[in-house]
C-alpha cells in the first residue's frame with residue numbers, strides 16, 4: 517500500500533514538473549464556451565488511465581474493460597464540463613440565469629475533475645444495466661487528505677454520491693445520503709465502490725453501496741442514498 521502510494525506520489529511530482537514547464541494540451545483548456553451553445557465541443561474523457569494510476573487501479577481497469585467486451589458492462593465516460601444534453605435536462609429546473617452570471621457559468625466544471633492528474637479524484641465507473649448496478653474504481657490523491665495520511669470523509673462522500681448517482685440515469689438529485697464510515701481509507705490507495713438500485717418508488721430511487729479494499733478484505737464504508745427524479749412541472753429555485 518505504502519509502496520504504491522509513494523510510487524503514485526513520485527509520478528505525480530514527475531507530472532507536475534513536466535506540466536509546470538510545458539502545459540499539457542487538453543481539449544478542456546480551450547477558452548470557455550457558453551454552456552448552452554449549440555456549437556460542437558469535443559471534451560476529453562477523464563475516466564481513462566493516466567500515469568498517476570497505481571498498478572492496482574490499472575489492473576482492475578483492465579479486468580473491467582474485458583467484461584465490457586460482451587456488452588454486459590459499459591465504461592461510463594466522464595467529462596469536466598456538462599454536455600449540452602445534460603445541461604438541457606437540468607436547465608428547466610435549476611439554471612436560472614438570474615442566480616449565476618453567465619460568465620461564471622461558462623467556467624463551471626465538475627469539481628471532482630478539477631485537479632491535476634493524480635492529486636485529487638482518479639476514478640472510473642463501470643455500469644451493468646441489466647443488473648442495475650455500478651462499480652466505481654477510485655484512487656483518492658494527496659490533495660484529498662483529511663486526518664494525516666488518510667482520505668477525507670467528505671471526499672469519500674463525494675465519490676459515494678457520484679457512484680450511487682451513476683446507478684440512476686437521467687435527471688435526478690440526491691435527497692438523502694447516509695454513510696457509515698467503518699475504517700479509514702489510506703491516502704492514495706484504491707477502493708472499489710459497489711452500488712446498486714434497490715427500489716424504485718414513483719420518482720424515488722433507493723440505492724445502496726459498499727466501499728471495499730481491492731482485496732475485498734476491508735470494508736471501509738457502507739451507504740444508502742435516496743435520489744429523486746426531477747419533476748418537469750416543478751422548479752427548485
Ligand SMILES: CC/C=C\C/C=C\C/C=C\CCCCCCCC(=O)SCCNC(=O)CCNC(=O)[C@H](O)C(C)(C)COP(=O)(O)OP(=O)(O)OC[C@H]1O[C@@H](n2cnc3c(N)ncnc32)[C@H](O)[C@@H]1OP(=O)(O)O
Pocket residue numbers: 598602626677678681682685686687688689690691692718719720742744745746747750752
Ligand atoms: C446525480 C447525478 C445525476 C445526473 C448526472 C447527469 C449529469 C451530470 C454529469 C456528471 C455526474 C455528476 C454527478 C454529480 C452528482 C451530484 C449530486 C448532487 O450533489 S445533487 C445536490 C445535492 N442535492 C440537492 O441539492 C437537492 C436539494 N433538494 C431538492 O432539490 C428537492 O428536495 C428534490 C430532491 C429535487 C425533491 O424535490 P421535489 O419537489 O421534486 O420532490 P418532493 O415532492 O419534495 O419529494 C418527492 C418524494 O420524495 C420524498 N423525499 C424528498 N426528499 C426526501 C428526503 N430527504 N428524505 C426522504 N424522502 C424525501 C418526498 O417525501 C416525496 O415522497 P412521496 O410523497 O412519497 O412522493
